[in-house]
Amino acid sequence: MTAEMSLDAAQALIGTETGLSQWHTISQEQVNQFADTTGDHQFIHLDEERAKVETPFGGTIAHGYLTLSLLSMLGAEAGTVRLAGTKITINYGLDKVRFLNPVRIGSRIRARFIMHSITEKNPGQYLIKHQVTVEIENQEKPAxxxxxxxxxVTG
Incomplete structure (x- = not known):
């Protein structure tokens, strides 16, 4: 659920968790579709038997960029802070992306959002930065x- 609040109330949340998505299973079908869309047909994503033999992963894994691309859905689901008077919120980009742990096919992931900062870029335009961790169920190290x-964009 997205909570609408004043700028001061939103800034008071800096350093706190503002959203947690549900768990989502990564399927081979998703990975196959992503491979077809991006043209990345590396065997570690598509060939279960070869990936078992030739990689340390024990089978096929999701593309890192597939996991990253799910942030839009996971963020919408987790709910985020919405500044009062916001007309539209758009993706602005990413900083410091690190892929720490491969996501095995059949694994479940979720995203945890912590408010990092809110900066006025231009009058009525606020850059909102979240620290996001995509967790893999039953694994200590995140994806x-x-x-x-x-x-x-407000006003």
């Missing part, structure tokens, strides 16, 4: 960490 940027 990825990133700073996700969005631009809230």
């Amino acid at each position: 990825l960490i990133a700073e996700s940027l969005s631009l809230a």
